[in-house]
Amino acid sequence: MKKLFNNYINTFKGLSIEVWWLSLITFINRAGTMVIPFLTIYLNESLDFTFKEIGWIMPFWGLGSVVGTWLGGKLTDKIGYYKVMFTSLILTGVFFFLLQYVNTIIGFCTGIFLVMLVADTFRPAMFVALSAYSKPENKTRSVTLIRLAINLGFSAGPAIGGIIITSIGYFALFWIDGITCVLAAILLLQVLHPKKAKVLDTVKVENPVSVYKDKAFWVFFIAMFIFGFTFMQYFSTMPLYYKDARFLTEFEIGLLMGFNGFFIFLFEMPLTKWLENNVNSKIRLVTTGLFLIAISFIVLNFTNWIGILAIGILLMTIGEMIAFPFSNSFAIERGKKGNQGEYMAMYAISFSLANIFCHYFGMHMIDKYGFEFTWNAMTAFAFVGVFILLILLQILKREKAQQNL
Template structure:
């Protein structure tokens, strides 16, 4: 039984091209080293002694830079190619992480976070476009999930290692590790993968994917962006307000917070690929899967209203992880499949911008609610927004059905 289960699990990883595996490997290396983000709000609040409002504004600068980078990455990927953008983005952001640790003023950090994220997040839309080139059309959704799996496997290790580094070396060690892994990852990519141009429509790709309308008139796509923006905004509380809540309500250390965040990465690593494979085989409506994810995210915050039992943090992480599994890989696939040939960068740039905007609103909104009304009010607001995303996903499904289009 165990052997057959393992065989079935590993069968989900067959059929990928070599380039897809290399993309997954460098993504893992990069994400395992990305230890700054989960502890950034704690670093700003507890080490640099900024107020909640100042922390919120620095995170706003983080999100604005991310939005600009996502837009630039998408536009430039269509104009000069994803390959050059990926190499420039990771190598330069790695250097900038080394510099960031020496900036301690409020305005300096606002400018520094904006700049580093404007460069670092050019990578994301370029990477999505690369999958449209290197992955076979028939397993593109699984390729997206494989890269996300690498992200979460790295994230499962990263926060725990980050907590240990903080205890042993201080926060400065995180910046050195993060910058080094960015540079190492992209050097592996540059030496292992040759640049490949996009080619005309491949055999197996449906002509129906070509949508002649302007992206700005694609109403279902914009509703998808709005839905994912809400889910991401709520989910990202995991990296901003939840680490503070762990310490202030339950007295958890950075190591304990790292362990909880690692549970999220581990669950995604174990469950996402099998779930994606099952939905592909059974051709389950992807928009409905996204709606289940929105519901799980909402419940993940509503359950935090029970604040007298520390184990509720584990249950919340499990629900949020399920929400991530059901929402993000399928929304990636829907967005990429809806993009016309030659406009993948533009579509995926706007798609990743929705996540960047979510970072902005998430940080400032969550921290301001906590500062004025407390954690309980914040969980009610975030859970209610998760339910709004559920309603939007149902509406999106009806829109797609009304245009006689099976959700991609």
């Protein structure tokens, strides 16, 4: 047991102190966004908005994310990741303070758009900072550590948020969300100031390649959209399936979904370390991850045995653990030939776009055709993504052959 524990700890060794600080800042920031899981309930119960009205508001969340991520990439390339991250955290805190005073549909559409716009400028800047503070051989594990921080933040946030709502009220969420963003900005100022932080991988490109002209990256972008579209069904349509088709209670659903985060926390870093040492192609690993997610849907239609739900979420979780770190690492490396902020913004936007469309189409298919058809459709769509990634592998091989000439 001691040897197993030591081997686990060793997978975290070699990461720079700046990456650990960046992970802590990300954890504080993500744990602070505890208003997000309760937003639809707040709009319905506290502001008396109808479900139809809420349906108009929520797309502005995704639109703000897309615009903010794109803007964050542009600003990162122009003024640097540090200024973008600090400004994003401060403004997000201010906008969370103000959002509690909005009580009209138009006002909330505008407010939620602005909150996400300033909040998601942080994402591409953070990825570029992560690249700068990581040695080339540690980038994938650095990404994995950030993912652990995000998962822990999203796990802790809703739990704390529920306690705050029941003991104080919804208004306290907005204040605490805002305060945590400001605290994260202060920590950033103290520990990652350019005069204090040590840059380990500075990339300066004299004639950067625009991401818009990188055909291989756009093939990758389409595959990541499909990956995001199918993966996020587990957080929108899948809970309905557990409840309405498999008759699980909210507590049982919570345990099943919680298994995802717990399994990632325990095994993602060791798995990433092992794959880094044994497999060279990042895209081949991403392909494997998306394949497992595809299978996780289709197995649900094979049997009525309740244990298949655990198998399905285990397949999804392993697929996520493989695909996310290595796709992120591929985007970071690809960005070295051009403007890194621009590349990381487009990588993040592929998931933001998926977030806009996946919930609507998933719900629509379930309503019109049922769960079984929807899972078959998601499997087929994921296999399209697998096929696109296989095409990308061939494109990258041709690129490498041309470079060696």
